[in-house]
Structure formats: C-alpha cells, structure tokens
Amino acid sequence: MKVLLAFYSFSGKTKALCERLKTEECDLYEIHEVGKKGAWQAFTGCFKALRSAPSKILPILTDARAYDLIIVASPVWAGNIAPAAIAFIKEAGLEGKNVVVIANAGGEYDASPKVRPILEKAGAKCLNVYNTQNGADVSLAELSE
Ligand SMILES: Cc1cc2nc3c(=O)[nH]c(=O)nc-3n(C[C@H](O)[C@H](O)[C@H](O)COP(=O)(O)O)c2cc1C
Numbered sequence: 001m002k003v004l005l006a007f008y009s010f011s012g013k014t015k016a017l018c019e020r021l022k023t024e025e026c027d028l029y030e031i032h033e034v035g036k037k038g039a040w041q042a043f044t045g046c047f048k049a050l051r052s053a054p055s056k057i058l059p060i061l062t063d064a065r066a067y068d069l070i071i072v073a074s075p076v077w078a079g080n081i082a083p084a085a086i087a088f089i090k091e092a093g094l095e096g097k098n099v100v101v102i103a104n105a106g107g108e109y110d111a112s113p114k115v116r117p118i119l120e121k122a123g124a125k126c127l128n129v130y131n132t133q134n135g136a137d138v139s140l141a142e143l144s145e
Contacts, residue, residue, distance in 0.1 A: 001025060001068045001069060002025065002027075002066065002067045002068050002069075003023075003025055003026040003027070003067060003068065003069045003070075003071060003140070004026075004027050004029060004062060004064055004066075004067040004069070004070045004071065005018050005021065005022060005026050005027065005028050005029070005071045005073065006029040006030075006031055006062070006064075006070065006071070006072050006073070006088055006092070007028070007029070007030060007031065007072070007073035007074065007085075007102075008030070008031040008033070008073075008074050008075070008082050008084040008085045008088070009030075009073075009074075009075065010037065010042060010075055010077075010082065011075070013075070013104060013134055013135030014073050014074060014075050014102070014104045014135060015030070016135050017073065017102070017104060017132070017135040017136070017137070017138065018073050020137060021137075021138060021139070021140065023140060026140070027062070027067075029061075029062045031057055031060075031084050031085060031087075031088045032057060032058040032084075033055050033056065033057055033058075033083075033084040034055070034056040034057060034058060035056070041055075042077070045077055045082060045083050045084075046077050046078040047078075048083035048086075049077040049078040049079070049080040049081070049082060049083055049086070050078045050079070050080065052080060052086060052114065052117070052118055053083060053086065054083050054084075054086045054087030054090050054091075055082075055083035055084050055086075055087055056087070057084050057087045057088060057091070060088065060091055060092055062092075063093075064092040064093050064094055064097060065093055065097070067097070068098065069097075069098050069099075069100065069127075069144075070092070070094060070097055070098070070099045070100075070124075071099075071100045071101075071102060071143065072085055072088060072089060072099060072100075072101050072102070073085075073101070073102035073104065074101070074102070074103060074104065075104050075105070076103050076104060076105035076106070076109055076111055079109070079111070079114060080111065080114040080115070081101065081103055081111060081114070081115055081118070085101075086118055089118055089119060089122050089124065090118075090121075090122055094119070094122045094123065094124040095122070095123035095124065096123060096124075096125065097124050097125065098124075098125050098127050099119055099124040099125065099126055099127065100126075100127050100128045100129075100130060100143045100144060101115050101119070101126070101128075101129045101130070102130045102132060102138065102143070103115060103129060103130070103131050103132070104132050104133070104134070104135055105131065105132070105133055105134075106133070106134060107133065108131075108133060109131060109133075110129075110131055111129055111131055112129040112131070115129045116129065127144055128143060128144060128145070130142070130143050
C-alpha cells in the first residue's frame with residue numbers, strides 16, 4: 001500500500017512526529033505556506049482556522065492520486081487544523097481518496113467535528129481523525145483503527 005504523509009508544521013513538533021512515523025511504504029511531503037513564518041502568520045492563521053478557510057500554499061509537488069492512503073498531519077490552531085493543511089486538503093485532488101488526519105494539539109482536544117466537514121467538502125473519505133498532543137508518537141497501525 002502506498003502512503004503519502006503530508007504535513008504542515010509551524011514550530012516543528014508535527015514535522016518531528018511525521019519523520020518518526022515515516023516507514024519505507026510512506027512518502028513524506030511538507031506543505032509550505034506562502035510568506036514568512038512568524039507571529040503575524042500565526043495570528044491571521046487563527047482567524048482563517050476559525051472559519052475553516054485555507055491559506056496560500058506553495059504549489060503542491062506531489063500527486064495524491066497515486067497513493068492508496070493520504071495522511072495529513074497538522075498542528076491545531078484555534079480548534080482546527082492549520083489553514084495550510086486546509087489548503088492542501090482542498091487543492092491536492094483528494095476526491096474519493098482514503099484520508100486520515102493527524103491533529104496535533106497543545107492540549108487534550110478532539111478536532112474531528114471541525115476536520116470531517118473539510119474532508120467531506122473535498123470529496124475525501126475520512127477514515128479517521130487522530131488527535132494527539134505536542135507531537136506525541138503514533139504508529140501507522142493506530143492511525144487507521
Ligand atoms: C497560532 C497557534 C494556535 C494554536 N491553537 C491551539 C488550540 O486552539 N488548541 C490547542 O490545543 N493547541 C493550540 N496550539 C498549540 C499547537 O497546536 C501545538 O503546540 C502543536 O503541537 C504545534 O505543532 P507544530 O510544532 O508542528 O507547529 C496553537 C499554536 C499556535 C502557534
């Protein structure tokens with residue numbers, strides 16, 4: 001099974017989690033937001049996240065249609081996944097694809113009610129929204145449980 005593990009990370013915890021999660025069957029892809037990473041991007045990003053709105057991301061240099069499973073990992077911002085991850089879900093061509101989202105929050109939080117409608121709008125099949133905290137370890141097997 002070919003797995004794409006696409007992630008956005010602001011301060012590095014989601015990135016570190018994904019790098020540990022990566023196996024041979026898994027391709028890692030980092031989502032990059034347009035503009036300078038900093039306080040302003042985080043501040044405005046929270047308002048976008050509140051509205052489940054995307055931010056501008058650099059062109060997606062991977063073809064999600066070539067994968068059996070797409071995992072999208074993101075920090076939680078204002079109770080939602082980050083706008084860069086929302087943009088990826090909208091733009092990556094996930095119609096009909098099996099998708100798992102890893103929502104990496106600072107505290108105990110269930111991002112599922114926010115994330116599922118975003119996937120639904122993109123036409124993706126949501127297999128799971130896995131909630132974790134501060135980049136805590138997760139295994140590929142746990143993700144699709
Ligand atoms: C702009 C911003 C908003 C955040 N909002 C939340 C939140 O609503 N709930 C929460 O539990 N954590 C929140 N956090 C904490 C991050 O989700 C958490 O630290 C995460 O592990 C960071 O991942 P990263 O290092 O990959 O960016 C927020 C962090 C930032 C920078």
